[in-house]
Amino acid sequence: MLAETVAVALWTMLPAYIPNNAAVLFGGGPPIDGGRTYGGTRILGDGKTWRGTAAGTLAGIAVALGLNAVNGPVAAATGIDLPTFPLLAAVALAFGAMLGDILASLIKRRSGRARGASFPGLDQLDFVVTSLLLAFLLAPAWASAVFTLPVILAIVVVTPVLHLVTNGIAYLLGLKNEPY
Numbered sequence: 809m810l811a812e813t814v815a816v817a818l819w820t821m822l823p824a825y826i827p828n829n830a831a832v833l834f835g836g837g838p839p840i841d842g843g844r845t846y847g848g849t850r851i852l853g854d855g856k857t858w859r860g861t862a863a864g865t866l867a868g869i870a871v872a873l874g875l876n877a878v879n880g881p882v883a884a885a886t887g888i889d890l891p892t893f894p895l896l897a898a899v900a901l902a903f904g905a906m907l908g909d910i911l912a913s914l915i916k917r918r919s920g921r922a923r924g925a926s927f928p929g930l931d932q933l934d935f936v937v938t939s940l941l942l943a944f945l946l947a948p949a950w951a952s953a954v955f956t957l958p959v960i961l962a963i964v965v966v967t968p969v970l971h972l973v974t975n976g977i978a979y980l981l982g983l984k985n986e987p988y
């Protein structure tokens with residue numbers, strides 16, 4: 809059923825959705841690239857920090873453990889069979905999301921885009937690709953069972969919409985400098 813597929817997709821991706829939010833809220837401090845440049849432009853830029861990456865990863869893992877704790881009651885109340893997250897899967901989704909955002913900055917800087925510039929498509933799906941890849945790498949049996957083709961399709965369609973809505977609200981609240 810479509811609603812059930814979307815519910816499983818959102819539940820499973822929550823540990824990958826939270827890291828970027830937490831990085832915005834708790835990030836800052838020394839940049840990962842240490843200010844270094846390559847060919848005259850920054851490697852990553854001041855928007856990718858150690859603190860934001862650590863906070864994001866920890867927040868994503870914490871959310872996965874929290875979802876594990878409420879899985880029983882939520883599954884009982886909704887009648888939907890929702891996955892639990894083994895620790896490796898939680899780490900893969902959370903750190904994978906941070907990694908995707910960092911790789912996207914690398915691509916943005918190499919293609920001459922300044923910090924904060926938009927890159928439609930990449931901005932909305934960078935963290936999806938890397939968190940899924942890392943999950944398949946670190947927890948292959950779990951990932952193959954959870955990320956069926958319909959679930960992956962639901963993720964790819966729903967995530968960009970949620971990303972635009974979340975960023976729009978964060979911008980209106982003054983938490984982000986750009987609404988994308």
Ligand SMILES: CC(C)=CCC/C(C)=C/CC/C(C)=C/CC/C(C)=C/COC[C@@H](COP(=O)(O)O)OC/C=C(\C)CC/C=C(\C)CC/C=C(\C)CCC=C(C)C
Nearest residue numbers: 825828829830832833867970971973974975977978983988
């Ligand atoms: C636990 C912590 C630390 C924070 C929780 C804050 C919160 C309520 C987050 C909502 C999480 C959520 C379910 C998001 C799903 C969408 C998604 C793909 C998010 C990716 O995050 C993007 C992030 C930075 O993006 P970027 O690095 O790629 O540019 O966006 C910035 C977000 C924040 C600064 C956090 C504050 C967010 C809000 C005030 C918006 C909350 C909005 C909702 C709950 C509405 C979600 C939309 C629908 C339609 C349900």
Ligand SMILES: Nc1ccn([C@@H]2O[C@H](COP(=O)(O)OP(=O)(O)OP(=O)(O)O)[C@@H](O)[C@H]2O)c(=O)n1
Nearest residue numbers: 831832835836855856857860861913923924925
């Ligand atoms: N690993 C990260 C990711 C994000 N942030 C914080 O969250 C803000 C918004 O994140 P994002 O939109 O991903 O970065 P941008 O500043 O837009 O930079 P870029 O163009 O490189 O994406 C950043 O400015 C930074 O303060 C952080 O500290 N560490």
Ligand SMILES: [Mg+2]
Nearest residue numbers: 924925986988
């Ligand atoms: Mg940005």
